[in-house]
Amino acid sequence: GEVRLAVATNFHEAAERLSEQFAEATGHSSRISYGSTGKLYAQIRHGAPFDVFLAADQERPHLMEQNGSAVPGTRFTYAVGKLVLWSPDPEAFTDPVAFLREGNFRRLAIANPKTAPYGLAARQTLENLGLRAALEGKLVRGESIAQTFQFVATGNARAGFVALAQLRDDHDGGARWEVPDTYHDPIAQQAILLERGRDNEAARAWLEFLASREAQDIIRQYGYDIPQSPE
Amino acid sequence: MSPEWQTVWLTLKLAGITTALLMVIGTPIAWWLARSNHWLRQPVAAIVALPLVLPPTVLGFYLLLLMGPEGIVGTLTKTLGLGTLPFTFAGLVIASVIYSLPFTVQPLQNVFSTVNERMLEVAATLRASPLDRFFSVVIPLARPGFLTAAVLTFAHTLGEFGVVLMIGGNIPGETRVLSVAIYDHVETLEYAKAHLLAGGMLVFSFLVLLTLYLINGRLNNGNLKS
Amino acid sequence: MSPEWQTVWLTLKLAGITTALLMVIGTPIAWWLARSNHWLRQPVAAIVALPLVLPPTVLGFYLLLLMGPEGIVGTLTKTLGLGTLPFTFAGLVIASVIYSLPFTVQPLQNVFSTVNERMLEVAATLRASPLDRFFSVVIPLARPGFLTAAVLTFAHTLGEFGVVLMIGGNIPGETRVLSVAIYDHVETLEYAKAHLLAGGMLVFSFLVLLTLYLINGRLNNGNLKS
Amino acid sequence: MNEPGILARVAIGFDRFRLDVDLQLPGNGVTALFGHSGCGKTTLLRCIAGLQECAGHLYVNGDVWQDGTTCLPVHQRPLAYVFQETSLFPHLSVNGNLNFGYRRTPAAQRRIHPQQVIDWLGLSHLLDRRPERLSGGERQRVAIARALLTSPRLLLMDEPLSALDQASKRDILPYLETLRDSLDIPIIYVSHSAAEVARLADNIVMMDQGRVVAEGGLQETLARPDQPFALEHDAAVIVPAIIRERDLQWHLCRAEFEGGSLWLRDDRQSETGTRVRLQILARDVSIALAANHEQSIQNLLPARVMDMAAEHRPGMTTVRLQAGKTSFLSRITSRSAHQLGLSPGMEVCLQIKSVAIVE
Amino acid sequence: MNEPGILARVAIGFDRFRLDVDLQLPGNGVTALFGHSGCGKTTLLRCIAGLQECAGHLYVNGDVWQDGTTCLPVHQRPLAYVFQETSLFPHLSVNGNLNFGYRRTPAAQRRIHPQQVIDWLGLSHLLDRRPERLSGGERQRVAIARALLTSPRLLLMDEPLSALDQASKRDILPYLETLRDSLDIPIIYVSHSAAEVARLADNIVMMDQGRVVAEGGLQETLARPDQPFALEHDAAVIVPAIIRERDLQWHLCRAEFEGGSLWLRDDRQSETGTRVRLQILARDVSIALAANHEQSIQNLLPARVMDMAAEHRPGMTTVRLQAGKTSFLSRITSRSAHQLGLSPGMEVCLQIKSVAIVE
Ligand SMILES: Nc1ncnc2c1ncn2[C@@H]1O[C@H](COP(=O)(O)OP(=O)(O)OP(=O)(O)O)[C@@H](O)[C@H]1O
Ligand SMILES: Nc1ncnc2c1ncn2[C@@H]1O[C@H](COP(=O)(O)OP(=O)(O)OP(=O)(O)O)[C@@H](O)[C@H]1O
Ligand code: MOO
Numbered sequence A: 001g002e003v004r005l006a007v008a009t010n011f012h013e014a015a016e017r018l019s020e021q022f023a024e025a026t027g028h029s030s031r032i033s034y035g036s037t038g039k040l041y042a043q044i045r046h047g048a049p050f051d052v053f054l055a056a057d058q059e060r061p062h063l064m065e066q067n068g069s070a071v072p073g074t075r076f077t078y079a080v081g082k083l084v085l086w087s088p089d090p091e092a093f094t095d096p097v098a099f100l101r102e103g104n105f106r107r108l109a110i111a112n113p114k115t116a117p118y119g120l121a122a123r124q125t126l127e128n129l130g131l132r133a134a135l136e137g138k139l140v141r142g143e144s145i146a147q148t149f150q151f152v153a154t155g156n157a158r159a160g161f162v163a164l165a166q167l168r169d170d171h172d173g174g175a176r177w178e179v180p181d182t183y184h185d186p187i188a189q190q191a192i193l194l195e196r197g198r199d200n201e202a203a204r205a206w207l208e209f210l211a212s213r214e215a216q217d218i219i220r221q222y223g224y225d226i227p228q229s230p231e
Numbered sequence B, C: 001m002s003p004e005w006q007t008v009w010l011t012l013k014l015a016g017i018t019t020a021l022l023m024v025i026g027t028p029i030a031w032w033l034a035r036s037n038h039w040l041r042q043p044v045a046a047i048v049a050l051p052l053v054l055p056p057t058v059l060g061f062y063l064l065l066l067m068g069p070e071g072i073v074g075t076l077t078k079t080l081g082l083g084t085l086p087f088t089f090a091g092l093v094i095a096s097v098i099y100s101l102p103f104t105v106q107p108l109q110n111v112f113s114t115v116n117e118r119m120l121e122v123a124a125t126l127r128a129s130p131l132d133r134f135f136s137v138v139i140p141l142a143r144p145g146f147l148t149a150a151v152l153t154f155a156h157t158l159g160e161f162g163v164v165l166m167i168g169g170n171i172p173g174e175t176r177v178l179s180v181a182i183y184d185h186v187e188t189l190e191y192a193k194a195h196l197l198a199g200g201m202l203v204f205s206f207l208v209l210l211t212l213y214l215i216n217g218r219l220n221n222g223n224l225k226s
Numbered sequence D, E: 001m002n003e004p005g006i007l008a009r010v011a012i013g014f015d016r017f018r019l020d021v022d023l024q025l026p027g028n029g030v031t032a033l034f035g036h037s038g039c040g041k042t043t044l045l046r047c048i049a050g051l052q053e054c055a056g057h058l059y060v061n062g063d064v065w066q067d068g069t070t071c072l073p074v075h076q077r078p079l080a081y082v083f084q085e086t087s088l089f090p091h092l093s094v095n096g097n098l099n100f101g102y103r104r105t106p107a108a109q110r111r112i113h114p115q116q117v118i119d120w121l122g123l124s125h126l127l128d129r130r131p132e133r134l135s136g137g138e139r140q141r142v143a144i145a146r147a148l149l150t151s152p153r154l155l156l157m158d159e160p161l162s163a164l165d166q167a168s169k170r171d172i173l174p175y176l177e178t179l180r181d182s183l184d185i186p187i188i189y190v191s192h193s194a195a196e197v198a199r200l201a202d203n204i205v206m207m208d209q210g211r212v213v214a215e216g217g218l219q220e221t222l223a224r225p226d227q228p229f230a231l232e233h234d235a236a237v238i239v240p241a242i243i244r245e246r247d248l249q250w251h252l253c254r255a256e257f258e259g260g261s262l263w264l265r266d267d268r269q270s271e272t273g274t275r276v277r278l279q280i281l282a283r284d285v286s287i288a289l290a291a292n293h294e295q296s297i298q299n300l301l302p303a304r305v306m307d308m309a310a311e312h313r314p315g316m317t318t319v320r321l322q323a324g325k326t327s328f329l330s331r332i333t334s335r336s337a338h339q340l341g342l343s344p345g346m347e348v349c350l351q352i353k354s355v356a357i358v359e
């Protein structure tokens, strides 16, 4: 059978890789649509033909469970995002907190806290450092975590909070600081079986596969944590 | 067909069908707007321009609401046994048509309003019926407007993206068009692929446009300035 | 000013300035395209239409590259002591100008090409210099084209979104415009707010457009059909 | 309603102008429409063609074109219209323009064919040309040809020859005459040129400020010494005659009419026996008390003074005379009339300097 | 180069047409440009106006408009152009059209003012009208007025009166004459109407297929019996004369010229002593061997036959005669000429039926 996946953009590469493995393991094929979590949510609410939703947060899967667009009880956290303060310039900072506190830069990029979970985490981090008010005027907001990355990568922002999953060791060197997860609520990315996929064998198989050890290894490779005990 | 070519083909199909449909739909609207003295003329003209004002994604969102299973249009299409339109190619076409309507209607209306009334009168005295006059006099005289309308519509549908993403759902081989694919590549940091697709699209479009303009220039050869 | 009104004001400012600039920039380009016989005419015409072809976000991405500190334009603006353009209002204006250029140039070019050469000759024999002829003859005769160009440009800048999002960085009071705000509301499921803003924008735009068309209709009063 | 002829009752008002016309015109032949600039000639033609909405009715040779209930749209009225101003399609070549109406005329109704008009109007070297590359006169000729090629059943011509030089007019007029005779259709012809009118028209309608101020057959109307037409300088009579004799050496011919005969130039080389129409301008006719053969004026006719009328402009008198059964007009100074003692009934000698065959 | 007058050497080729003209025209007065449709009249005017690029040079009353190195753009040439086809600005009212050029003429150079031309051309009731709401003749009058209001130093008129009826022409022509005399500028006037030309022109240029085939002063040219002009029917001489006597009862006046005097209508009510220009059409002049006073033709002049020429069209002969020092033309049938035995040197009596004052 075939499973139609709606996948939050930040998980794109991992999802591609997973679906290859999934096909090998089960013989099912998958067709993946990407989009921001908010957009995918709106689409699913209005009849988009997806079987499984891999969101970038836990809020929207939770909502879906309540409003009947998803199958209750199928929700689980498949990955936990890791936030990184990054600048392509290796000289940019050695002590990240001092760097932020001194504020010797024009622009700092974060994702829009309203639309992207990584943005929310970034804001919480700044709050915990007591720097939110001081830096407010220097923030530029990317609509998605991808846009935020582009702001930084093109040099238009001195540094920015991006997802670890976005950084390639090979060519995205520079200065980086993996933000300890004590600075922000966990960026729990949840998956859920949608109503349309209720009777799709392949869909259930995919969710099963996503929770498997094999899958978790792959997910880790792409810069995510795996939750200690899936909810 | 490889997924890339599938996307290219889908894109061209969408832009082509949208442009063709809009030429058919837009021409009578533009003609009416340019020629009528009905009191509804100005309101309709204003409404035609409105799809432009909304951000494409937002327009897409409202179309989704309308055409979704609970929307007015969706209820209608369902009772007609057509299913719902979002996430189908047909849905994409309809959304593109709505979104690009102003790009077709405005240039046409514009050029229609400059067509010399006398030429229509002459044609009438030479036995041409209203429809005949339209095809044998208005269309040739309004050719630069048709060219502009077609170019704007086609190019805009190629680059159109927000609406398509929202209504189409980015489903490979079904509703994923080039603009969405390039966007995806940029979003997922696959810059090399993005550059390739964007560059290819630019070169291709440039060549198509250039050819069009050259042909048009040849046809004109100074004749439309009179 | 409350953030909402700040956003509205910023949006109108951006659309207004972009439209005004484009009228100034687009008019000579359109005139040259419509009247010249230079061999570069068709290639330039094709290039002018190109910004349309790319998805706005992608165009925004490339502009980000170009105008960023390592881009050609960025290097230039930096050496000129202007800093870099992204995330500034000036940068937004420049991006909007580039993106909306075809909407200004194409309708103008179009209507310029239908201006009767004879009228320019007559004006010349009545002592009007080329510039004078342009203002006293071409502009009045081409008025429907100017209206269309201005409406398309203004509306498109209002709704424009991908480029603005990319170049602007969504800074409240500086680069957050209405389209971005509505988009945000849709993304975050704040549908009531989205409906309000979108509805307001539609009603406002409708009224503006209607007024424009009514005034234009009054001015025309059948005079442009001759 | 089923009678031949044109019945036109047309009313329409603009801001400061009102056209109100009730006309009855014969079903064939040329009606000349005369009048000052702005008197409503073009407006009347437009109403007849259906280009201008108006109140009233219009019957053409038995067909209803407009009445209280119906109003045929322009393209269903089998008419052709030569506009006052150039009206060629700029997007078509001369050939394309000519064929526009021809192609739309059902083959069975075609009575005029492209090659004919191209020859008549001298267009063969222009066929591939775009209108903007034609001279003013060339454009006008193409417009006439295009109109004729629809083989109309009513021909409306708004100053069709005004852009043409004398020579072109001289070349084209005979063809218009041929057309008038062979097509057997009514032609309404707006012209400011008395010469054209006298030559072509069978009927005259004089308009002023949107109303018809006079109308009638050419001969009767022209032979009225108090004629209301602004012709004055060009007042003339038209005399039907038959060619009786030709003087090949001197290129002259003799035309006989009821009441005498006249020598004239053998322009057309008409066979003896041909029926012709002679135009004799009042200004070419002088009056002598007795015949004097020792002068270059060779056409001397005994005639009787019928009546006399002073002209609109002082100092001139138009005298109507009769030779046999034929009326002539003579335009002389009032002083001459007085000095010669002219009075109705008096026998005199007409001296006719110039005669033209107009048909 | 600093001499008055117009020196124009103009060459230009279209696909199938070549204009090649070398003209020297006087620095004031009216030059009539004559020729068949398509002979290049409009093209010549366009070259002079600078609307058509061409090779050659152009000097106007001492100013260089074009030569090898310079070429003044149109708007810097102090000329006015009345186009052959209507050319009003559709976006301006009649008033706006009139003012277009007037506003752009430096106040110090204005010699003609709106109220004047509005009165001359009868436009006062049209001022607020849009061009599309005018009749053909009204449009043409507005175009003339608009051109005049630039107070040009060279006036180019391409068939300006062809859309007008006789009455309008009669009203407008005197003003054009006044203009010609008062402005002291050259006017180049394209017309197909011999009457207009004879009335206005001082100079004639005849073109054929892009070349000048004849040119010269009006009087000399018209008095050539073999005149190359396509006037024929309208051949005429122009005779300068002085009003000597007025007969108020009969509305006549007597004009004296070198070699006699003529009675004519006292149209203009000119005072005695006024200098006038008489136009005498060859067709109005007949020849008798002796004077016959018992006829309506009252102008009988003794004259001598100078020479005779057969016309282009067979059967007619143009005879040049001299009365005193003044030349006359008479157009008679060749048979009359033969029968009267006319030959150079013979003394005859001219019978002149009609004389017009043209100035
Ligand atoms: N659309 C219009 N609106 C108002 N007045 C008009 C309109 N069209 C024509 N007129 C006026 O109606 C009158 C008649 O115009 P029309 O064109 O019939 O005259 P015409 O007899 O053809 O004159 P001409 O010999 O100058 O062509 C004119 O006084 C003109 O100004
Ligand atoms: N743009 C052009 N391209 C090619 N041929 C042209 C062009 N303009 C004019 N001609 C030709 O040049 C010749 C002269 O044209 P022009 O307009 O000067 O004639 P004209 O003497 O004014 O005639 P008319 O009395 O008919 O107005 C004509 O044979 C015409 O067909
Ligand atoms: O994948 Mo997201 O929802 O764009 O951060």
Ligand SMILES: [Mg+2]
Pocket: D041, D042, D043, D084, D158, E135, E136, E137
């Ligand atoms: Mg008219």
Ligand SMILES: [Mg+2]
Pocket: D135, D136, D137, E041, E042, E043, E084, E158
């Ligand atoms: Mg011409």
